[in-house]
Amino acid sequence: MTLEESVNLAALTKHLKLLEDKYAEIKHIMSEKYVPAQRKADLDEEMIAVLKRRDLAENLNKELQFRHHKLQIISHALTSWLKSDMSRSFQDFVEEIQKTKVLHGDHSIVEELLEIDPGKAKETEILLSCTERFDELISLGEYEKAVYFAANSPKGILQNTGTMNKLKAVGKTKGKPFPLLLFFETIFSTSQAFRHPIDAKLTLEGIKCGLSEKRLDLVVNWVTQERLTFSEEAGDVIFDYGEQDTYNKSKCLALAQIIYSECGLHKKVLLCLCKQGQIHGAMEYIQQFKFTSDDLMQLIKLCPHTELIQCLTKEWNGKPPSLSFSLVILHLFSVDMKKVGVKLLQEINKGEKDAVKHFMIKDPFCSLEKWQEVANICLQNGFDKLSNDIMSILRSQAGVTEISEEDDVVNLMQHVFW
16 A cells, blocks of 8 residues: 555555455465364374274174184084984084085185184284374374374284384474373373283383483372383382482382382382381381391391391390391491491490390300300400400300410410300
8 A cells, every 4th residue: 555545544444345355265265274283183083083993893893704604614514414314423524524625625614613813914904004104103293193193003003112112213302292201101091091001111111211201200100000010120220210319219119119019029129118217017028928047138238227137136026036136247247337237236235234145145046156256346346345245144154164265275266165
């Protein structure tokens, strides 16, 4: 419009009418040629649902055709048998028909009757079709659609490591959800809906992916709510993650404990309980399952809690101690865990001589020689009173005599009591 027309009311009205007509025309064209992106997503979901119904119908049709075919064979055999003199059994008659191959040439009747999987070719066709569609969506950069398509594929045929590797190769895209993580989110949720668990390998990879993206919240939900296949490796991954992320350590230990328990890994369940500070629960667990002294010594090495060691070396619910206190002390000093050993000695040093005596008498696993070694360790680490108490108790035992170190017959490194 010219400057003169832009100030002319009639010209402006005419131009407005022209713009309104053009807008209406463009709007009409858009309504016919374009659809909203959300509508496309809805159509994809509808297509997946329709494909599932189609697959179910085709499988049912195949099964009915197969049954019909078998009935035709049996009917033909029965008719022929009834027309005969029936001197042979029906089973023998069927076998005779098989030998002569009068019905299906090179295909034996027995093979037809025993056929159990007539739809393998159809499954292969579906797999190829779904794989092609998935690859097409990936090539177009439609990663979210590809993920949902794979997760909802018929019978979950695209829920495998091949699909996972393709999405892993895609990597991350700026401003969009991480395709690999989205894949695991989707298949883990659909596994619960479809009531079929995800296999151990995909479960492990999914947990690794969630933790690498610092999505412990997702891993918590997957482990506690979904239908997964747990493994020792999956528990170890979460356990190790908790060792690095001290803020979420307790959550990780609880999750790892669930997995270890499902897998029947009792030693690792016990370790998780101890690292969570659930010493009472750990002691009950020890009573419930059989653990060797070597198992418990290894547990102390991995989780050297003073409270745990004290519980293991004392009576528990009327049952004798699981470990010898003196042997634990000697073991700790032998494996360079002196600080833990000293802390235990400090605790026992607080008690009176009678308490130490009671403690020693209730220790059925340790010899007198081992107790003298403990006394020597006490002396070397500044616990003179405790060392003297132990030696005094040893000397007071009936029939116990200490052989002097000055005796030339005795090795200076040995202390023998009898």
